[in-house]
Amino acid sequence: MSALKEQLTAAMKDAMRAKDKARLGVFRMALAAIKQIEVDERIEPDDERVLALLDKLIKQRKDSAxxxxxxxxxxxAEVEEAEIAVLQEFLPEPLTDAEIDALIDDAVSSTGASGMQDMGKVMGILKPQLQGRADMGAASGKVRAKLNS
Structure with a gap:
């Protein structure tokens, strides 16, 4: 079992003991989404996959809000934002703009990217480094700007 899934399960049990229905609902929803992956794909998702799932759930709630x-x-909207706050407790520390720019520069130089045709290579390197720590849409825009210049 991934460490992140174990943390979610423990937090769910704590919410049950505290009779905190709002937090309990969020944890059950997240664990149900993880269980859906396990059933559909017949795999035990690792921390990276669980992190991507939490990122997706947060994005859905932001759109709904x-x-x-x-x-x-x-x-x-406040209910959705409260759910976002609970889910964000399990994400790693967000990266600063300067850190994101440095990672983009490293990825561009390591792939030898010279134009938009290399966007996929650069994003392939960046995605695991940025997952759950930065908005992938904003990072993609920065990479596009970098490759166009």
Missing amino acids: TQYRDADRADL
Whole structure:
């Protein structure tokens, strides 16, 4: 079992003992998503895969919160944001812009990327380093700008 899955399971048990229904629901949802991977793909997901899953769940909640705010449903948006806060407790420390730029520079130089045709190579190197620690869409935009210059 991955260490991250064990942490989620332990946190779920703590939430049960504390009778914290909001946190318990978030943990059950995350563990159900992990279980879905286990059943569908017949694998035991490693920490990297669980991290990618948590990243995806956070992104979904951010999108939902934005849509709720646009529809003047602040009450529902706050629920989504509370879930984001709970899930973010399990993500590693976010990278600063300077750290992201340094990683992009390293990836570009190590692949010898010279243009947009090398975008996939650069992102292939960056994705494991940035997963859960930075917004992949923003990082992709930075790589695109770097390769276009």
